[in-house]
Amino acid sequence: MKQRVVVVRRMDEDHLARLRQLFHVNYFDTLGRDNQQDYIRAMRSAHGLIGGKLVINREILDEAPHLKVISTISVGYDNLPLDELTRRGILLCNTPDVLTETTADTGFALIMSTARRVVELADLVKLGNWVGHIDKPLYGRDVHGKVLGIIGMGRIGAAVARRGALGFGMRVLYSNSSPKPALEKELGALRCDMDELLAQSDFVCITVPLTAETHHMIGAAAFLKMKPSSILINIARGKVVDEAALIAALNEGQLGGAGLDVFEEEPVSAESPLLQMPNVVALPHIGSATHETRAAMAKLAVENLILALQGKSPRNAVNEQVLLAK
Known part of the structure; x- marks a missing residue:
C-alpha cells in the first residue's frame, strides 16, 4: 500500500x-x-x-x-x-x-545597493529628476577596502565573507560561537567579540539563525556601538533585529543605512517607516529566489x-x- x-x-x-x-x-x-x-x-x-x-x-x-x-x-x-x-x-x-551562494549574492547585492544608493538614484532617473551633475549630497560610499563584519560565520556568512575579501579587498571580522581557522587562513578573517565587530565594521552582515538567544540580539545597545556611517545588512531572520530600535537609530543618524531582505513581520507593512527612508533598501525575502x-x-x-x-x-x-x- x-x-x-x-x-x-x-x-x-x-x-x-x-x-x-x-x-x-x-x-x-x-x-x-x-x-x-x-x-x-x-x-x-x-x-x-x-x-x-x-x-x-x-x-x-x-x-x-x-x-x-x-x-x-x-x-x-x-x-x-x-x-x-x-x-x-x-x-x-x-x-x-544549495542556497548558500544565492543567498550570499543577495547579501552582497544589499551591500552594494545601500552603499552606492542604487535604488534611490535609479528612482531619481526613472522619475525624470536627473537634471544635472550628481553632486556631493547624492554621493555614495565605497565598498572596496572597507571593513566587513559577519555575525554568524556559517555557510552563508562565509560565502559573503569570500565575496568581500577576495572580490573587494575587504577586511573581514567575524563573531561566531566557534573559531573558523580555515577561513581565517583563506580570507585573513579575524574572530572578535561582538562589541569590537560593531565598533570597527563599515558593513555589518547578519547571517545567524533565529533562536531564543538571537532574538533581538541587534538592538538599541548594538546600534550605539556602530559607526554613524555603518550599514546594517540582514539576510538572516527579521526578528534577530529589534526593528523599532533600528528605525530609531536610522532616524537619529546612528547608522548610515540598512539593507533588509527580512523583517519582523512579513510581508512588511506598507506603513513601516523603513519603507519611507531613502537610505534603506528593502527586499521581499528573496534570498534564495532564483x-x-x-x-x-x-x-x-x-x-x-x-x-x-x-x-x-x-x-x-x-x-x-x-x-x-x-
Whole structure:
C-alpha cells in the first residue's frame, strides 16, 4: 500500500509527478481558511509532509498520528517545533548548501545597493529628476577596502565573507560561537567579540539563525556601538533585529543605512517607516529566489522525503537522533 504525502505550496509538475509515482499525494498549492479543514483531514492519514513556509503546531501534530517525516523547502526551521517533532519521533529534513551562494549574492547585492544608493538614484532617473551633475549630497560610499563584519560565520556568512575579501579587498571580522581557522587562513578573517565587530565594521552582515538567544540580539545597545556611517545588512531572520530600535537609530543618524531582505513581520507593512527612508533598501525575502536555486531546493526536499519514507537516511536530517533511535 502506498504511503500518503501532503504537499503544501506550489511545486513544479516534475517534482509532483515523481512523488505521485511513489505515494498518494494530497496537494495544496495554497493554504488558508477556506481549505484548512481539508488540510487537517489530509494530515490525519499522512506519512510525510513537504513544502515551503510550513507552519506546524501541536494541534496539527495531534491530528497526524502516522506522520514520519517533514521535509521543508528551506534551510531555516524556526517556524517548526523541533523539540516536539523529535519527542514524537518525526524526522525533520531541510535544504542547506544549495542556497548558500544565492543567498550570499543577495547579501552582497544589499551591500552594494545601500552603499552606492542604487535604488534611490535609479528612482531619481526613472522619475525624470536627473537634471544635472550628481553632486556631493547624492554621493555614495565605497565598498572596496572597507571593513566587513559577519555575525554568524556559517555557510552563508562565509560565502559573503569570500565575496568581500577576495572580490573587494575587504577586511573581514567575524563573531561566531566557534573559531573558523580555515577561513581565517583563506580570507585573513579575524574572530572578535561582538562589541569590537560593531565598533570597527563599515558593513555589518547578519547571517545567524533565529533562536531564543538571537532574538533581538541587534538592538538599541548594538546600534550605539556602530559607526554613524555603518550599514546594517540582514539576510538572516527579521526578528534577530529589534526593528523599532533600528528605525530609531536610522532616524537619529546612528547608522548610515540598512539593507533588509527580512523583517519582523512579513510581508512588511506598507506603513513601516523603513519603507519611507531613502537610505534603506528593502527586499521581499528573496534570498534564495532564483529559478535555479528554488528548483534545486525543491529537488533536494523531495529526495529527502523519499529516502526517509523508504527507511533510508536522507541527505539533510536536522534531528538525526530520530534516525538513530530507529
